[in-house]
Amino acid sequence: MSVYSKYADHILLNLLKEDDQLAYTEIFERYSRILVNHAYKLLGRHDEANDVVQEVFLSLWNKRYELAVTGSLSSYLYKAVKNRILNHIAHEKVVSRYADSISNFIENEYVFADSKLREKELEAIIAKEIALLPEKMREVFLLRKVEELSYDEISNQLNITDKTAKQQVYNSVKILREKLKTALNVFIW
Amino acid sequence: MNESEILALLQKYQEGTLSNEDKDKLEAWYLHKASNSNRQLSEYELEDSYEHLKSKLPLAQKAKVVSLWPRVAVAASVALLLGSGIFYFTKSEVKEEEKIQVVEKPKDIAPGGNKGILTLSNGKQIVLSDVSAKDIIAKEGEEDEVTIKMDANGVITYVINPNADSSKENANSFNTLSTPTGGQYNIVLADGTKVFLNAVSSIKYPTQFNGDERTVELEGEAYFEVAKDKSKPFIVKSDNQKIQVLGTHFNVHAYNNEAIIKTTLLEGSVAVAFRNQTAILKPGQQSNITENSTKITVKEVDTEAAIAWTNGRFKFDNADLKSVMKQLERWYGIKVEYRGDVSDVRFNGGTFRNKNLSEVLKVLELSNIKFKVEGKTIIVYP
Numbered sequence: 001m002s003v004y005s006k007y008a009d010h011i012l013l014n015l016l017k018e019d020d021q022l023a024y025t026e027i028f029e030r031y032s033r034i035l036v037n038h039a040y041k042l043l044g045r046h047d048e049a050n051d052v053v054q055e056v057f058l059s060l061w062n063k064r065y066e067l068a069v070t071g072s073l074s075s076y077l078y079k080a081v082k083n084r085i086l087n088h089i090a091h092e093k094v095v096s097r098y099a100d101s102i103s104n105f106i107e108n109e110y111v112f113a114d115s116k117l118r119e120k121e122l123e124a125i126i127a128k129e130i131a132l133l134p135e136k137m138r139e140v141f142l143l144r145k146v147e148e149l150s151y152d153e154i155s156n157q158l159n160i161t162d163k164t165a166k167q168q169v170y171n172s173v174k175i176l177r178e179k180l181k182t183a184l185n186v187f188i189w
Numbered sequence: 190m191n192e193s194e195i196l197a198l199l200q201k202y203q204e205g206t207l208s209n210e211d212k213d214k215l216e217a218w219y220l221h222k223a224s225n226s227n228r229q230l231s232e233y234e235l236e237d238s239y240e241h242l243k244s245k246l247p248l249a250q251k252a253k254v255v256s257l258w259p260r261v262a263v264a265a266s267v268a269l270l271l272g273s274g275i276f277y278f279t280k281s282e283v284k285e286e287e288k289i290q291v292v293e294k295p296k297d298i299a300p301g302g303n304k305g306i307l308t309l310s311n312g313k314q315i316v317l318s319d320v321s322a323k324d325i326i327a328k329e330g331e332e333d334e335v336t337i338k339m340d341a342n343g344v345i346t347y348v349i350n351p352n353a354d355s356s357k358e359n360a361n362s363f364n365t366l367s368t369p370t371g372g373q374y375n376i377v378l379a380d381g382t383k384v385f386l387n388a389v390s391s392i393k394y395p396t397q398f399n400g401d402e403r404t405v406e407l408e409g410e411a412y413f414e415v416a417k418d419k420s421k422p423f424i425v426k427s428d429n430q431k432i433q434v435l436g437t438h439f440n441v442h443a444y445n446n447e448a449i450i451k452t453t454l455l456e457g458s459v460a461v462a463f464r465n466q467t468a469i470l471k472p473g474q475q476s477n478i479t480e481n482s483t484k485i486t487v488k489e490v491d492t493e494a495a496i497a498w499t500n501g502r503f504k505f506d507n508a509d510l511k512s513v514m515k516q517l518e519r520w521y522g523i524k525v526e527y528r529g530d531v532s533d534v535r536f537n538g539g540t541f542r543n544k545n546l547s548e549v550l551k552v553l554e555l556s557n558i559k560f561k562v563e564g565k566t567i568i569v570y571p
Contacts, residue, residue, distance in 0.1 A: 003367050015369050020369055021524075022389075024247075032238070033236075033238065036239075040230050041223055041229075042226065054242055054245050058247075061246070082219055085219070086215060090196065095195060099190075099191070099192040121224070125220060128224065
């Protein structure tokens with residue numbers, strides 16, 4: 001339904017809350033692939049990534065009337081995937097796959113940050129993952145996101161003191177910018 | 190940290206009993222892992238996931254359509270009068286012995302209403318139900334020459350600032366009004382032309398009409414009352430069809446999931462152009478074009494049926510089942526499935542668009558057809 005493909009994410013969300021199945025379908029069209037890819041980055045198993053994303057979309061539909069989304073649709077979906085994955089890892093049989101990685105990180109690299117910073121980090125990851133999608137999918141995905149194009153603003157809006165984190169976000173945004181410049185000259189920022 | 194400590198941490202995360210710092214540790218790890226992972230599924234694998242998920246989720250799917258055979262010649266023979274006489278329906282083929290049967294009392298599905306989304310020239314999208322009446326919605330043009338307002342009835346109006354320098358030839362900036370499922374919306378363009386936009390439709394138009402033509406692009410269905418301006422023809426483009434008018438009332442039905450583009454003229458005169466053909470319509474006539482044909486066919490129709498939706502009504506004039514069900518899909522957000530051969534069913538008559546779906550189906554069932562409601566899927570069978 002091409003009318004829906006032109007709606008910005010927040011419009012789709014608005015319609016979804018009113019039980020609009022076409023809006024739900026459009027959200028799926030936009031985000032299913034990139035979320036599976038994201039889940040795969042963490043899980044390393046294709047079928048597990050599918051299962052996680054399936055649960056996220058099922059619960060999006062089941063909870064459509066009482067959705068409380070404060071930020072963007074994309075960060076809502078990514079957080080939902082994050083919660084599912086952390087829950088999945090909390091199973092005894094799965095945790096061994098990750099225990100070393102987690103303890104290594106906490107003991108050697110972890111620096112405390114507030115939730116605002118984590119939010120920004122997540123936004124940067126989303127931007128980067130879009131930039132790294134296979135070209136055809138990225139184009140469709142981005143062209144549809146009408147109102148959320150200002151990823152390059154992320155760096156300006158950052159109110160971050162931690163240098164490492166700032167650098168990390170900056171790098172992601174830089175990669176994104178370069179990718180987009182070469183691949184999407186149709187784009188007007 | 191050993192494995193069991195980490196497991197304990199994760200389980201507390203699940204329960205929501207972690208301290209902020211411990212919670213942040215896990216989330217920071219997750220983000221770190223995500224941004225440093227080089228794993229990437231191939232395009233092929235992602236497509237595979239997409240298809241897999243599609244089969245598992247409650248998505249809106251294209252209706253399974255039993256092909257509708259060439260119409261069986263229909264003689265409307267019996268009109269069933271119902272209630273006040275507002276509803277009347279005819280059967281395509283009357284079989285005396287068949288009793289009208291309501292198979293199941295369908296669960297009520299509420300009708301649509303005034304819902305629209307306005308896209309400004311800068312790409313910003315506004316949900317119009319969130320705007321209160323009499324508000325200025327936005328200004329367009331380099332020097333704010335155009336003001337977009339909502340009047341007391343919720344109609345969107347484009348007002349050109351009388352002090353604006355009209356001698357300047359501004360590049361047109363475009364707005365788009367669109368409607369979701371179960372939405373319709375009215376708008377007055379900068380030249381005074383009134384447009385009624387039906388559900389799941391969109392119209393793109395300049396915020397002011399410079400130049401020597403007034404061109405708009407339509408997808409879906411709209412009724413136009415074009416303001417007279419003989420020096421500037423008004424042009425409606427939909428797919429391959431182009432309609433040119435001077436000042437008339439007409440309805441364009443051009444959904445890209447329906448085979449036929451229908452243009453119905455109520456007043457004045459319009460020229461319908463399609464490929465190399467042009468047809469001039471007279472009031473009361475409707476032109477039909479299809480993708481597979483190069484011809485424009487013109488016939489006399491009940492114009493009231495074509496524009497009933499602008500008056501809050503459904504009205505059918507020997508309408509085929511598929512086109513009726515498409516209207517209901519767009520207005521009630523339902524999905525229709527066909528079981529068995531229902532190709533010869535034709536509808537005449539009407540009802541109101543503010544009724545719940547069950548009431549509309551009850552009326553349609555008088556036409557020798559049955560419906561079964563399963564959630565938001567309506568199964569149609571003979």
